[in-house]
Amino acid sequence: MNRDTAARDARGRPLLPEAPAIHEVRLAVRAWLARHDVRSVAVGLSGGADSAALTAAAVAEAESVRAVVVDHRLQAGSAAVAARAADFARARGCASVEVVPVEVTGPGGLEAAARAVRYRALDETRDGLPVLLGHTLDDQAETVLLGLARGSGPRSIRGMADFDDPWGRPLLGVRSSVTRAACGELGYAPYEDAHNSDPRFTRVRLRTEVLPLLDEVLGGGVAPALARTAAQLREDGEVLDAAAAEALVAARAGxxxxxxxxxxxxxxxxxxxxxxxxxxxxxxxxxxxxxxxxxxxxxxxxxxxxxxxxxxxxxxxxxxxxxxxxxxxxxxxxxxxxxxxx
Structure with a gap:
């Protein structure tokens, strides 16, 4: 999985290759840790490109990393996929690795139910640590488009926060193409989830049809523009939320x-x-x-x-x-x- 397993840092963890994509991911993780004064983290690892690159970078930048692999058991062979992801985490030097099998049930359709079960499993096994998630700039752009479709105002299109305790998202400024390239630099073939190419899911169609069409019509750069819009709206929203909290305190008097x-x-x-x-x-x-x-x-x-x-x-x-x-x-x-x- 790592082309140079002999090279180790002072704590005995494999050194990352000096290559541009993994370096970009590493810088994003380093900035997130510094911004939120965090030293040790858990990482939600699926074995896909985004979470694998995130895990490798987190091991290099944080004091310790606890990898949690959630096995949704929705497809044949999911246990083997989870075991391979766990092997990757151990090879990269994670302090601890846990595979958590879950049963996907609940309202809202398969995608929503799987997400709810996954977050609950991560929360129950994080051992009090912030949990880093592999959401990228592309995921942020998709989230903004989904919010626009709901028409619920700025709150619905300000996207995901880079830290919504306990969930951390260091890669919101990193493209998915970079995480995939980073896996190549690590010599790791990421898991390709069939659900991520299934057009029955709205996010898949946004990723494979809508965003490419918008890029074609508008001359490119749509995903970064949507992510910037989300960041600006989030900053504005935080100011309004603070004012709303003050108003609520005053209104409760009496x-x-x-x-x-x-x-x-x-x-x-x-x-x-x-x-x-x-x-x-x-x-x-x-x-x-x-x-x-x-x-x-x-x-x-x-x-x-x-x-x-x-x-x-x-x-x-x-x-x-x-x-x-x-x-x-x-x-x-x-x-x-x-x-x-x-």
């Missing part, structure tokens, strides 16, 4: 729920962010823009309107409902039939 008088003078863009955070704390899962604006209208466009249903409750047939009473917004779980009658 009793249960939220004080309308405190929120009325707040700019709607900030106010809706505060409301989104409040609803999330109450258990509402990703309210739509239409729902959020309906709740906001209880403050900014009050005409005596009735309660707003914002999401399913914890029990069958229940809904989370927001209403305005005596100058405050209150939320409660009510029977769905009662909600319909109201």
């Amino acid at each position: 009793g249960a729920g939220l004080g309308v008088a405190s929120l009325e003078p707040v700019h709607p863009a900030v106010r809706r962010r505060a409301l989104r955070r409040w609803l999330a704390e109450l258990g509402a899962s990703a309210p739509t823009d239409r729902t959020l604006r309906a709740v906001d209208d209880l403050i900014g466009h009050w005409r005596g309107q009735g309660p707003v249903a914002v999401g399913r409750g914890p029990g069958p047939g229940t809904r989370l409902v927001v209403s305005r009473r005596r100058g405050r917004l209150d939320a409660e779980f009510v029977d769905q039939q009662r909600c319909a009658d109201d």
Whole structure:
């Protein structure tokens, strides 16, 4: 897997080749570790090019690396693929390596269910360490396009964060072509997941059809431009989120729920962010823009309107409902039939 297994660093780990692609990956990991003051990490390793290049670079840059290989068991021979990825991690010098077989079940389709199970397995086995993930600039561009299709505003198109504790993404500025070249420099043939070329998955069609077409029509550079847009929106969003947090603290003063008088003078863009955070704390899962604006209208466009249903409750047939009473917004779980009658 490594063309020069004799060359070792002071801690006995194989030295990386002096080659441009793996050097670029290594610099990205080094910058991430310094930016977040992290010394030891876990890495989610699938055996594919992105996670393999990330693992090799992390071993070279971090004090210690714990590799976690999640075997989704969705295809014949998955155990052998996981074992090969684990062998790669050991050969590169990871301090510990664990293979975690999982059962992929849950709502949202195969892709969403596999992702949820994978993240849960990584979280349960990271041993308190940040987990580095192999998402690249190309993945970021795909995420932005998916967000645009949802039409949920800047939040949905600001992409993935480079650190959303405990998830770290050092390679958001690195192209997938670079990680693949890095594997070549390491002498490692990465695993090619058949799902990554299956046109039944939206991300695959974005990667293989939409982005190449956009490059052709717009003269190239679309993926980096989308990634830059995501970074700019994320920076702007962090400022707005901070203002929303302050507004929410002020609105909570004086009793249960939220004080309308405190929120009325707040700019709607900030106010809706505060409301989104409040609803999330109450258990509402990703309210739509239409729902959020309906709740906001209880403050900014009050005409005596009735309660707003914002999401399913914890029990069958229940809904989370927001209403305005005596100058405050209150939320409660009510029977769905009662909600319909109201």
